[in-house]
Amino acid sequence: MSSRRRSRLRRPKTVVPVTSMGDIAFLLIIFFVLCSNFAKKAGRNVEPPVSPSLSPLPKPKLYVAVDADRRLFFQGRPIGSAGEIEAELSRTLDPNGSIEARTVLFECDKTVTKDVFEPILESIAKAGGVIGAVGKEHTGREK
Amino acid sequence: MAGRRHRQRPEPEIPTDSFCDIAFLLIIYFILAASLSQDWGFHTDIPAGQKATEATDDKSILLRSDGLFWGDRNVSIAQLRGELSGMKLPDRDPNSRVVQFEARGNVAWQRYYEVLAAIEQAGGVPGILMEGGKR
Numbered sequence: 001m002s003s004r005r006r007s008r009l010r011r012p013k014t015v016v017p018v019t020s021m022g023d024i025a026f027l028l029i030i031f032f033v034l035c036s037n038f039a040k041k042a043g044r045n046v047e048p049p050v051s052p053s054l055s056p057l058p059k060p061k062l063y064v065a066v067d068a069d070r071r072l073f074f075q076g077r078p079i080g081s082a083g084e085i086e087a088e089l090s091r092t093l094d095p096n097g098s099i100e101a102r103t104v105l106f107e108c109d110k111t112v113t114k115d116v117f118e119p120i121l122e123s124i125a126k127a128g129g130v131i132g133a134v135g136k137e138h139t140g141r142e143k
Numbered sequence: 144m145a146g147r148r149h150r151q152r153p154e155p156e157i158p159t160d161s162f163c164d165i166a167f168l169l170i171i172y173f174i175l176a177a178s179l180s181q182d183w184g185f186h187t188d189i190p191a192g193q194k195a196t197e198a199t200d201d202k203s204i205l206l207r208s209d210g211l212f213w214g215d216r217n218v219s220i221a222q223l224r225g226e227l228s229g230m231k232l233p234d235r236d237p238n239s240r241v242v243q244f245e246a247r248g249n250v251a252w253q254r255y256y257e258v259l260a261a262i263e264q265a266g267g268v269p270g271i272l273m274e275g276g277k278r
Contacts, residue, residue, distance in 0.1 A: 018163050025166030032173035049256035053264055054183040066252075105182060110253035117252050118273060125189040134184040135256055 045069065049110040052138040060105035060132065062092060064124065068109040070116050086123035095128030104129040185263045189271055190241065203243035203272075206250050206258055220257050227265035245272035 045067045064085055065073040072079050074088055093102055104124050108117050124131050202214040210217045213226050232240045242262050246255055262269045 019159050022159055022162045022166055025163055025170060029166060029169050029173065032170065048184075049253040051257050051260040054185060054260070057182040057184050057186075060182070099186065099188070103186065107182075108252045110251060110256070112252045113249040114246050114251075114255065115249060117255070118246070118271075121189060121271070122273060130186055130188045132182070132184055132186055133256060133259060134182050135260065137183055 044073065044107075046107055046109045047111070048107060048134050048136045050136045050138050054135050054137050057105060057132045057134065058100055058103060060103065061101070062089065062104040062129070064104055064106050064120060066108040066112050066116060066120065068111055070112060072120070082119035082123045085120060086127050089124060089127035089129055093128050099130050102128060102130045103132045105132045105134060107134040185260055187259055187263055187269060190268060203245065204258055204262075206244070206246040206254060208248040208250055211254070211258065220261060223258070224261045224265065227261055227267060230265065230267075233266035240266065240268045241270040242267040243270045243272060 044065055046065055047068065063073075063075055065076075067073070072081070072085065074085050079085060079088070089104065093104075095102070106120070106124065108120075121131060204223065205212040211220060211223060212218065213223055218226065227242065230242075232242070242265075244258060244262065246258075259269055
């Protein structure tokens with residue numbers, strides 16, 4: 001009789017509370033989304049030039065890109081011309097700031113020609129920016 | 144019948160265990176993607192206006208679609224690196240480190256970048272001669 005009773009009695013289920021873990025995880029996700037800078041570069045068709053002895057560049061505050069289709073981007077959004085980039089940079093940059101503060105990361109596809117990239121270099125220089133020219137380290141396998 | 148009504152019903156719960164799994168997978172993705180996005184390159188502070196006129200030498204770099212020239216001599220990029228390092232630019236006064244560089248025709252960013260990188264790595268400052276005049 002007693003064994004039957006025991007088997008009939010329901011034992012309380014052991015439940016590990018995971019709700020708070022989920023909250024923490026999503027807070028961490030929000031932190032990473034806000035602090036990461038790769039979203040600005042997402043979807044760009046840019047193959048950077050290759051050169052030996054490059055050094056790591058700091059995380060950019062200002063970012064200019066030219067893709068293989070010769071489209072210009074400022075801070076990840078499309079922009080019309082080098083003149084507009086200069087106007088945006090003049091508003092943002094402090095000409096007396098440190099090199100880090102004045103660095104404008106310039107990422108350009110290696111096939112883009114001078115008529116496109118030179119006016120951009122000129123506008124960055126005119127606005128008082130220091131060009132952080134993005135490239136790819138030479139591995140010896142490139143042509 | 145009345146006794147049955149008094150039985151305890153199980154509390155309704157929304158299963159949240161899978162949320163945690165998804166969230167932690169996303170975290171791992173963000174950590175990996177963020178740490179891999181290191182950019183490589185070099186800094187170049189192109190001098191504005193008058194500085195470019197204070198060139199280090201009479202020799203200047205000319206990049207054309209048919210070749211790279213150091214003065215009037217056709218050189219390879221490796222030879223140019225050698226010539227520039229021979230100038231011992233880092234030992235010079237900061238104002239006399241400017242190396243004049245001009246590109247003519249529609250040269251690609253790859254070749255232009257190699258020349259700029261060579262000047263920077265030799266400790267020089269590129270004084271870029273643009274279509275509109277000296278910078």
